[in-house]
Amino acid sequence: MARSLASWNVDIGWHTQALCVGEDPELFFPLVETAAATAPARAVCRRCPVLIDCRDWAVRHGETDGVWGATTPSQRRALRRAALDS
Numbered sequence: 001m002a003r004s005l006a007s008w009n010v011d012i013g014w015h016t017q018a019l020c021v022g023e024d025p026e027l028f029f030p031l032v033e034t035a036a037a038t039a040p041a042r043a044v045c046r047r048c049p050v051l052i053d054c055r056d057w058a059v060r061h062g063e064t065d066g067v068w069g070a071t072t073p074s075q076r077r078a079l080r081r082a083a084l085d086s
């Protein structure tokens with residue numbers, strides 16, 4: 001089942017400004033992680049005022065699925081590895 005940030009009832013203040021509220025959750029959880037499949041969600045993220053907060057949260061919490069803060073799961077894995085190596 002696809003999840004969207006907007007559907008999560010978690011205490012992260014920045015989520016109230018999430019631009020994905022009202023968007024189709026399936027957009028943010030495509031079945032494949034190709035550039036084409038993730039492009040629509042990443043386009044929404046790039047206009048979002050809380051992109052940095054969202055991306056940092058997803059990286060810190062090890063979010064393994066979906067587009068968060070304009071990043072794909074493999075991009076977040078790379079960011080986590082880089083953080084561990086520094």
Ligand code: SF4
Pocket residue numbers: 005015017018019020021028044045046048049050051052054055067068069070
């Ligand atoms: S950056 Fe993307 S996933 Fe994160 S809150 Fe904004 S629109 Fe939603």
